[in-house]
Amino acid sequence: MKKFIIAISALFIFGAGCKSDSDYLDIKPTQVLSTELAFSDPAQVLSILADLYNRQYDYPRLTEWVTLGDFNEAFYSQNDQYNNYHGNSTWDFRGYKGPDFEGRPAYFWTPWDYKYIRELNLFMERCAAGTALDEPTKALYIAEARFLRASYYFTLTQYYGGVPLILSSLEFNGGDVTALQFPRKKESEMYDFVIKESEELKVLLPANANTKARATKGAALAMEARAALYAASIAKYGATTPSVSLSGGEVGIPAGMANGYYTTALRAAEEIITGGAGAYSLYKKQPANLSENFAAIFYDKTQNNEVIWADDYALKFKRHGFTQVNQPRFGAEEEEGGRINPSLNLVQSFEKLDNTFEPLATNDINGNFIYYTNQQDIFAGRDARLGGTVIIPGSSFKSRPVDIWAGVQLADGTVISGSERGAQKVLPGKTVPEQVVGFDGPISGIEHSAQTGFYIRKYQDPAIGSGQRGVGSAVWRVRYRFAEVLLNAAEAAFELGQTALAANYMNEVRSRAGLTVPLTAGDINFDRVVHERRVEFAFEGEYFFDLKRFRIAHKIFDGVALSKADLLSNLSKATKRSTQPYGLLPYKFYAPGSPNNGKWIFKVDLSNKVTASDNWQLGNYYSQIEADILTKNPKLVKQPNQ
Amino acid sequence: MKIKFQYILSFALIASAVSCKKDNFEEPKAALTGRIVYQGEPLNFEYNKVSYELYQPGFGKTGPISSIFTPEGAFSHLLFDGNYKMVVPLGQGPFVWKQTADGKPDSVAISLKGNTSLDIEVMPYFMIRTPAFAYSGGKVSGTCKLEQIVTGANARTVERVTLYISKTRFADSQTNVATANVAGLAIPDLNNVSLNVTVPALVPAQNYVFASIGVKFSGADDMIFSPVVKLTF
Structure with a gap:
């Protein structure tokens, strides 16, 4: 038996071993695709392009909920992290504001990824050299990669100002490394580059309003309008913060260039508005329910003419858990939800239908509580976008009413509440315990409950299963939409002195939200422009860049505690202080025999978890360039406050 | 097989003889301390706010030692003897830090030899x-x-x-x-x-x-x- 085994193994050894050495060492690895192979097949090229699309940098992003609710537009409902989110008054110069969802320190404002730019450049070069694709496809793919590169440089500019502009792949030949070190461009040159690329790309990319996830003429023009507008406002409002600039122009744009950029922004936006890039229009499919209509912009993917470019998701392939972590906790599809709790600061800034600003009426002029039959009554007669952005008490999500109330208030002012969701207690004069607090809270310090009295509605997915970990949500992250084009045009027109035109564009967006009393040319001012963007694009990321480019962040977050009186006054002002996130808590009134028994009262509330008053430093306007990047390239100049 | 005690002993002896080579660097010993002052009067700041950088040129590395003044405006480091440069980045501090002609923060040269105490004069607003x-x-x-x-x-x-x-x-x-x-x-x-x-x-x-x-x-x-x-x- 042993001999047999030896003989057989000897045979195997001879059989397998007797290969010539050169052949033996020349085996192609099966898991690595060579460049020639990758670019020899149209499907492969497309998949490489898809990867490049996936690597665009978004802030906020749906995969990380903490990126959405910063700047006191929301309260973060997460145990053990309150001190990081609400006890921490400053942002790091790299955008650190507490840990990410896994508890690691997160720097959200540092997109510096030149590997991505290199791969975009390589893609364009290899695609051009490849032979597998026909010429029109090749030209289209290269144009798409160019669009992605311009878009990414735009992103970098938003965070850092001027950065090195690398437009072809660089190779290290083993010699002088300084040949690979490039200095920063001027901030204005970055925006000029994005505008120039957009102008060239708009004729190369298809004018197709039905393409959402890939670059189109509409996306190029929308990017041009946004970039020109940002450049213009930095030129104009950057003058108010002279210390936020560098003598070489890497940060800061001369004020004289503002008008030129505003003109470019208006022209590019109007090219989309007049239909030059395809049939884009505001989403108005559900005229009977304007709030639902507004929310549907973000989840309705069929024939949605509003969305111009989006980071698309598809169940089973690319999905996120945004609904899972933010859904109303009561009756949720998973044992979690309710992370982002929009603040009263945001909620009260939605206008009344007569275009005026007023805090939510909790008390009458004598200081007595106002009693409401239904919870939603206090929010009646307001901008319909409120209900599309925020889940208010008494409303429903996925056809299920939310249960938001903080406790029971007795006639003598005593409050009876519980320390867990849906807690029960015996009310005076009764013998049986009954529910004294909503199943969705709010209970201070209890995560998943609506601690400000509100949940987020925008980007939540009404599809069944979207709140389950195993299913997830395919709601897309909208990057450019038609309403922004309109508001960009309105802002540019306002800055160019064409206030009537600005009012026209702004009214289009406002009437979709039920604000049918038109604004006149005289109504348009800086506060209006800033406010309209804040409520229309709440939680979409625009607010962050608006804070920066208008140079108003250091006034809004001035490190001084926000008093209740401050909170409730000057609602229309763009530079209104907002250093702490407030809440509005509903209480059920219990006074048997009184006509108000069972009605609702509301109290303005600041959670005891909010201990810090946010302080925006001038150094936050431009992200710090990290030390290792500076060390690798001595030609980079530091940021103004670095 | 039996393991004999003397084998273990000799093995341990050899191991300890071979491994006990002195491989530590000498630790830094020179203390650099000081305060930010105006006409000899110390300035007070906020905790974790006003930062500064120490550079030691001549070693090929361009990165700084970054640190933050204490609320009493003080700084302290344990360093090796040598020449250092201290810089307060632009925009830091409630005071004017001298700038060079091309708009970069000027540096304070520090030549460190043994324990050194150093007060730095600035102009607060x-x-x-x-x-x-x-x-x-x-x-x-x-x-x-x-x-x-x-x-x-x-x-x-x-x-x-x-x-x-x-x-x-x-x-x-x-x-x-x-x-x-x-x-x-x-x-x-x-x-x-x-x-x-x-x-x-x-x-x-x-x-x-x-x-x-x-x-x-x-x-x-x-x-x-x-x-x-x-x-x-």
Whole structure:
């Protein structure tokens, strides 16, 4: 038996071993695709392009909920992290504001990824050299990669100002490394580059309003309008913060260039508005329910003419858990939800239908509580976008009413509440315990409950299963939409002195939200422009860049505690202080025999978890360039406050 | 097989003889300490706010040792002997740091040999003069004079003066139990700044608070502070 085994193994050894050495060492690895192979097949090229699309940098992003609710537009409902989110008054110069969802320190404002730019450049070069694709496809793919590169440089500019502009792949030949070190461009040159690329790309990319996830003429023009507008406002409002600039122009744009950029922004936006890039229009499919209509912009993917470019998701392939972590906790599809709790600061800034600003009426002029039959009554007669952005008490999500109330208030002012969701207690004069607090809270310090009295509605997915970990949500992250084009045009027109035109564009967006009393040319001012963007694009990321480019962040977050009186006054002002996130808590009134028994009262509330008053430093306007990047390239100049 | 004791012993001996090679670097021993002062008078800052950088040129590395002044405006390092350069980055601190002709922060040369103490003179925008705090009837009052130091192109205006009270020695914008603010424009006389704030319920109860006054300047992130004072009720 042993001999047999030896003989057989000897045979195997001879059989397998007797290969010539050169052949033996020349085996192609099966898991690595060579460049020639990758670019020899149209499907492969497309998949490489898809990867490049996936690597665009978004802030906020749906995969990380903490990126959405910063700047006191929301309260973060997460145990053990309150001190990081609400006890921490400053942002790091790299955008650190507490840990990410896994508890690691997160720097959200540092997109510096030149590997991505290199791969975009390589893609364009290899695609051009490849032979597998026909010429029109090749030209289209290269144009798409160019669009992605311009878009990414735009992103970098938003965070850092001027950065090195690398437009072809660089190779290290083993010699002088300084040949690979490039200095920063001027901030204005970055925006000029994005505008120039957009102008060239708009004729190369298809004018197709039905393409959402890939670059189109509409996306190029929308990017041009946004970039020109940002450049213009930095030129104009950057003058108010002279210390936020560098003598070489890497940060800061001369004020004289503002008008030129505003003109470019208006022209590019109007090219989309007049239909030059395809049939884009505001989403108005559900005229009977304007709030639902507004929310549907973000989840309705069929024939949605509003969305111009989006980071698309598809169940089973690319999905996120945004609904899972933010859904109303009561009756949720998973044992979690309710992370982002929009603040009263945001909620009260939605206008009344007569275009005026007023805090939510909790008390009458004598200081007595106002009693409401239904919870939603206090929010009646307001901008319909409120209900599309925020889940208010008494409303429903996925056809299920939310249960938001903080406790029971007795006639003598005593409050009876519980320390867990849906807690029960015996009310005076009764013998049986009954529910004294909503199943969705709010209970201070209890995560998943609506601690400000509100949940987020925008980007939540009404599809069944979207709140389950195993299913997830395919709601897309909208990057450019038609309403922004309109508001960009309105802002540019306002800055160019064409206030009537600005009012026209702004009214289009406002009437979709039920604000049918038109604004006149005289109504348009800086506060209006800033406010309209804040409520229309709440939680979409625009607010962050608006804070920066208008140079108003250091006034809004001035490190001084926000008093209740401050909170409730000057609602229309763009530079209104907002250093702490407030809440509005509903209480059920219990006074048997009184006509108000069972009605609702509301109290303005600041959670005891909010201990810090946010302080925006001038150094936050431009992200710090990290030390290792500076060390690798001595030609980079530091940021103004670095 | 039997393991014999002498094998283990000799093995252990050889191992210890071979491995005990001295491989540690000598630790840095020279202490560099100092304060940020104006005419010899120390400046007070906020905790974790005003940063500075130390460079040691000549080793091929361009990165700095970054650190932050203490609330008392002090710094301390244990370093090797050698030549260092200290820089306060632009925009840091409630004071003017000298700049070179091309707009970069100028450096202070430090030649370190043994323990060295070094005070660095700067020009603060304003000095807080004669700060005084008092507690009475559940309230803390603070008064001070503000003396303008920097004039001309680099002059800054007072944006706000804040009285901070805190349960701990850190009484600043990040750690406090109550604050009182007055906007710079609302101060009629900078020689007579007066603030008062009600002491809230302290949990757990204590019969003292710490107080300090901070001044914020327009166009500068970091505030200048008076020394923190303990007030016992």
